[in-house]
């Protein structure tokens with residue numbers, strides 16, 4: 001089976017959040033299952049060629065259309081742990097991928113539309129038939145209508161799969177933006193095509209909607225999220241389209257890349273352990289990791305519960321609750337750690353002020369930037385990881401936490417609901433209970449869970465050990481999800497629903 005993934009991220013070389021990890025984890029596992037897997041992402045200026053052993057210039061020059069002009073590109077490729085990674089270098093005069101960042105530019109729509117068409121131009125040049133073209137999120141969703149309407153004769157693609165990592169981000173634009181890459185924009189301002197479902201924006205094109213309508217299958221990143229996006233509360237106005245396309249929607253839970261996240265060999269940790277270590281050995285290693293962080297940040301580590309989060313600070317992740325949790329943790333005499341960064345300047349400023357307010361508090365570590373090594377150290381040091389999201393498509397941080405012997409405290413939504421089972425939930429077998437879950441995204445609901453967690457930490461060592469063991473024993477690898485994706489691909493190729 002020849003599978004081609006198109007995406008904006010690939011971890012660790014180009015990662016802004018979960019998307020990059022999912023693409024690398026899935027692609028590697030599919031390759032291990034002996035499929036032929038290619039991944040194409042933009043060649044961002046911040047990607048260091050030294051990360052690759054054999055980066056080759058594969059196609060030195062090929063052209064792609066934008067605004068009636070042909071623009072030059074080159075394709076680089078590298079064998080990256082079995083799957084073939086292709087980096088599309090755009091030589092467009094606007095320097096689309098020379099911004100030192102993946103997203104957050106005013107012309108993001110133009111950048112990713114350009115990338116989408118250029119990636120298809122490259123695939124056309126290769127002339128190799130594709131069994132599955134797998135698209136990830138709005139950035140490349142336009143490839144579905146492009147393949148079916150514009151490249152239909154030139155590019156042989158049997159089936160198209162779209163994975164929705166977060167339905168909040170949809171790529172809304174004007175029909176003229178489609179014109180720019182050679183589609184006849186006004187033709188797509190049609191409710192059965194790419195016209196936005198929201199009646200307030202009748203002139204808007206919605207790129208994610210195009211992916212949903214034109215793909216053969218749509219995958220949400222957890223079973224619960226696949227149900228939730230059909231509702232107006234979590235569907236972000238795409239729920240009418242999703243309900244119409246329900247027959248091709250499924251939910252497949254993400255895994256985490258076992259190599260990127262391996263507490264037995266993680267170079268950022270001071271002490272190591274694995275899923276065969278006994279809970280007391282895990283706790284001892286965590287104490288050593290706590291000490292190292294405590295020294296670095298002048299924090300008081302002695303016999304206190306460590307609670308924290310590693311997260312983008314956006315409304316989805318309940319920044320207001322993350323702030324309340326800080327107060328609650330101090331009240332419970334714990335240590336609170338927050339590593340976060342925000343693309344929204346008001347939120348970032350708010351947390352910067354908070355940091356200034358609590359400066360030099362020996363029970364706090366507040367870091368507001370993107371810091372991969374620190375994230376690893378935090379997962380290994382924490383006792384509890386808090387994820388109080390309003391909605392959460394899958395969520396990787398709770399899975400990483402459990403692999404690092406950290407007990408999750410989550411709001412029951414989306415993938416959090418599918419992966420975290422409350423210590424006191426009598427409807428779940430005891431060997432499956434692995435954390436604390438609360439129903440409502442409110443301060444009182446969250447604080448009650450924090451109190452229960454801290455109570456268990458101080459008073460019930462046996463229960464704490466059971467939770468750690470149950471969490472670390474979970475198979476969060478990509479083996480099972482990749483098998484589910486493979487089954488889906490096969491069903492599509494066999495012409496079954």
Ligand code: ADP
Nearest residue numbers: 017018311312340341369370371375395396397
């Ligand atoms: P999302 O994709 O919505 O941001 P996920 O839970 O799916 O959330 O994935 C988040 C990933 O990004 C995790 O690997 C997490 O460790 C990482 N991450 C989030 N914020 C930071 C940060 N400030 N520094 C380092 N890593 C971060």
